[in-house]
Amino acid sequence: MTHAEEVKEFSPKKLTNANYGAFMQAFEKLVAKGTTEKLGLEASDFTAFQDKLKVFLDLNQEMHQEEFTKALQELDKKRDQLLSFIFAKISIEAQSPDTQVQKAGQLLLPLKKQYQGIQTKQDRAESFLISGLLVDLEKTEHAAAVAKIGLTAGVQELKTVNAKFIETMAERSEKEIVRNLQGAKKLREELDTLYRQFIRKIDALGVVSPNPELVACIASLNQLIQETRNARTIHKGLVGAYTTDGEWEDEEKPEAESVASEATDKA
Template sequence: MDEIIEIDPIGMKKLDNGQHVHFHSRAYDLVNEYEPAKIGLPEPLKTEWKGNIDTEEDIGKEVVAETLTKTMNKKNEERDRILTYIFRLIRACVFSPEDAEEKAASELALVINSYGRVQRESFDRQSSHIDGLLVDLKKTENAAHVTTLRLTSALAKLEAANGECKKLYLQSVKNPHRSNLPTAAEVRPKTDAIYNRVVFMLKAAYVSGVASVDKAALKQLAEHLNSLVDRTDKAYHQSLAQKKSAADKKKKKPDTPPQPKEPKPKKPKEGDKPDIHLPEPEAPKKPEGSGEGKKPDTGSGGGGGAPGGGSSPEITLPEE
């Protein structure tokens, strides 16, 4: 039985876009090291494969460009906020009751008036005009006024934000936006199909017996592709482990001393009476020496009556 070569499969669908294009790029580089005739691979198939890989790389750059645009917008909002603070403070201090602040603000207001519409300009023009504003405010005749209005820190932050905006703009120039690209979901299956075709043809060439085919080269290429598959699998699982670890750390709360648990009130069982004891009413106290069933003397004579004309209880003296 003729010897065959084995090229390990790899689950393409599990790879994210970056891992996917990286695998195909490295696989293409390995295949491209050999002459097509020696490995039984037609040149047009390689050309089509390379075209799909390039498209996937362009899609990846487009995603980076979109992320860069969001970053630029956020940084632009930051420098606009600082500019608004500087302009409003200067204009407000024109009415300051402090003479030094009123004078400083009046002088600086003349400087910023020519930059009043800078926040409405395009991204790159705004960067240039902010550079001019910073130069004007740092001039010798204005530096003391900046200090008086306590704007030194704000100017430093504006300069830093403007510098970052200029760097981001240069990056966007290097990564131009393309609207004619397909989606990764459309391209990836086509790239995978070409790779599967390449693997099939490499195996077929090994057992074909064609004189131009170099079996030693094919065997070596198969080993290299298997090594790439193994490395890609390991990198994928390592990426999963890192994501899981990051998610676990995010869920874990900082250590805090345990709080005492309050006892939960017991639920009364059905039929139980509430444990409530109402005070029993006290019996009215009887006057000392009064006999049961005896009526009080209702006579009107004598001064022994109770005050207010009320009757007094009957008193019996002992006999001699």
């Protein structure tokens, strides 16, 4: 019986988080292409690997965190503009030559005075105060006045934007909780364990019952390992830490790299 080529000895432990993530992503694609059945792996184990890898990549995607920050900034700017528009509209219509419009505007003036300036509050406080303003504007005694001065659409848009801001803030906070509960270092250890387990099973099947998918997967994986080594060798040649056994000295500790911190809330 012809045995399949063995997977090259390789430990991704010394890779930086970015390179580690890239290597594991490529490995994940090779397994998915070969299928767990043909590679002798448990589907549940591979699913666990994919789930952990996704969390690991999320933790180390600074851009992902920046996207949350950018979205919150844009939403906050939009709701501030809407608040300014609503307050200005109330002031203008309170002086309208149209008696009915003027009466409606004057009815809403106390709310304007009560809530004006909330744009300068800290983000979560502003969200809470906007929610309070919306409740007041939607009360029976105020709803007709809001409609009379043409603010119904503006108030509805503020409600939508504020709800989206609160939702996005909560999602960002949830990501932070996950990051704190399960750091990148712990995830790497768990991914390393699964990787070694997969390699042992792939090699074992390659000895007893090789198949075309497994042979192709091993060939591609060995190429990936070699390319990763070559890239690292070139880089290490610049900093002088490469060893002769195919590994490399620590250039930087592959601990949990920090992701972008939450944007500073408005004072």
